[in-house]
Amino acid sequence: MCEAGYDLKLLLKNEENIITETKWGKSEADRCPYAWEKLYIPYFLQSGFWKEVDFSKAAKQGYVENGECKISGDVVFNFGKNKRYKRNQKFEYFAGLLERDFAEHNYLRYLQELEDCNALNYSIYNLSFMPVTGALNNFKGTNRLMNEENGQKLDRGDKFIYRINDFYENKSMEHIIFSNTHGRKSKTATAEENTQKLKNVLLTFLDKLNDVNGYCKYMYLIDDKKYIRKLVEEGQKPIVTGCDVVRYMKLAEEYWMIKYNKINEMM
Numbered sequence: 001m002c003e004a005g006y007d008l009k010l011l012l013k014n015e016e017n018i019i020t021e022t023k024w025g026k027s028e029a030d031r032c033p034y035a036w037e038k039l040y041i042p043y044f045l046q047s048g049f050w051k052e053v054d055f056s057k058a059a060k061q062g063y064v065e066n067g068e069c070k071i072s073g074d075v076v077f078n079f080g081k082n083k084r085y086k087r088n089q090k091f092e093y094f095a096g097l098l099e100r101d102f103a104e105h106n107y108l109r110y111l112q113e114l115e116d117c118n119a120l121n122y123s124i125y126n127l128s129f130m131p132v133t134g135a136l137n138n139f140k141g142t143n144r145l146m147n148e149e150n151g152q153k154l155d156r157g158d159k160f161i162y163r164i165n166d167f168y169e170n171k172s173m174e175h176i177i178f179s180n181t182h183g184r185k186s187k188t189a190t191a192e193e194n195t196q197k198l199k200n201v202l203l204t205f206l207d208k209l210n211d212v213n214g215y216c217k218y219m220y221l222i223d224d225k226k227y228i229r230k231l232v233e234e235g236q237k238p239i240v241t242g243c244d245v246v247r248y249m250k251l252a253e254e255y256w257m258i259k260y261n262k263i264n265e266m267m
Contacts, residue, residue: 008116011125011256035073035124036062043266049208049218063132069205074130074137076157076220077252079117090154091118094245101242110246117249124263125256128157129219134202135180139163145176149238158251161220161228162235165212173199222258230254 036058044050050066058064063072081091091114098110120126130137140146140160147153167175181202183194209215212232217223234251238244 008113008120008253008256011123011260012116012119014260035127039124039263039266040129043221044218047218066205066208068133068201070132071129072132072137074128074140075121075155076126076128076255077117077121077248078141078155078157079114079121079252080155081118093152093154094239094248097240097245098242110242110249113249114245117252120256123256125259126252128221131202131205133205134178134198135182136177136202138180139177143176143180145179148240150240152239154239156235156239156248157255158231158235158248160235161212161216161231162233164215165232167206168211168215173203178202220255221262222255224258227254227258 036055041055041058044053044055050064053064053066055064063070065071078090079094080089082089094114095111098114099107102110130140141155142153144151146156146159146163163177167177178199181195181198183189183191183196183198185191186194189197206215209218213223213225213228216228216231222228230251234247237247239248
């Protein structure tokens with residue numbers, strides 16, 4: 001029997017008031033001016049870590065720069081549904097496992113919980129910062145080393161934090177988190193030289209965060225070390241059964257509640 005998750009009604013109700021229409025589409029919190037102006041800019045201006053960052057164009061551009069490293073928004077736990085020309089989306093994969101394993105027991109309940117998770121997919125609660133320089137975002141979302149054992153791509157926040165923790169424990173530019181870092185040939189440098197430059201920029205930024213706790217504090221807006229440890233542990237587990245999906249939904253819901261409380265503290 002799988003453990004019940006959180007009641008998301010509060011978040012779903014509140015979400016109607018804080019997500020605005022943008023030229024990129026509704027619910028894209030990583031580019032939504034509200035997320036920048038009401039949450040991230042005020043939060044980061046309080047922190048010495050971001051004191052040299054120019055936030056004046058952040059809401060319009062959807063990114064900032066810390067040193068040479070460009071930082072944009074990213075979905076933490078991806079419950080996205082099928083999009084045009086794309087198959088094997090996350091929602092459909094999760095729903096299939098729930099139907100297979102719970103067809104005769106609690107299937108509709110878990111499916112509704114999954115629908116609620118999808119409704120919060122692009123919300124302010126499911127937003128983190130992500131280094132774009134060095135393609136760390138592509139590592140999280142598309143790298144085969146982030147796939148499930150059956151090859152399914154899930155863009156998992158917990159698995160990403162597990163990899164980030166491993167990097168800090170075994171720090172090297174040969175670590176797999178740099179495997180999507182590729183530079184292009186330019187007039188002044190070879191592709192290999194530009195790749196090395198990108199790796200250096202990303203490494204310099206990650207060094208500023210010290211460890212996985214620092215990464216989560218400034219990029220995920222959470223400083224609950226017990227929950228961060230849970231992310232690392234859960235990130236090592238596969239999602240290949242219905243119970244795995246339920247466990248993953250609960251992990252996401254716990255993160256959203258932490259974020260909800262953090263937002264309320266700031267407003």
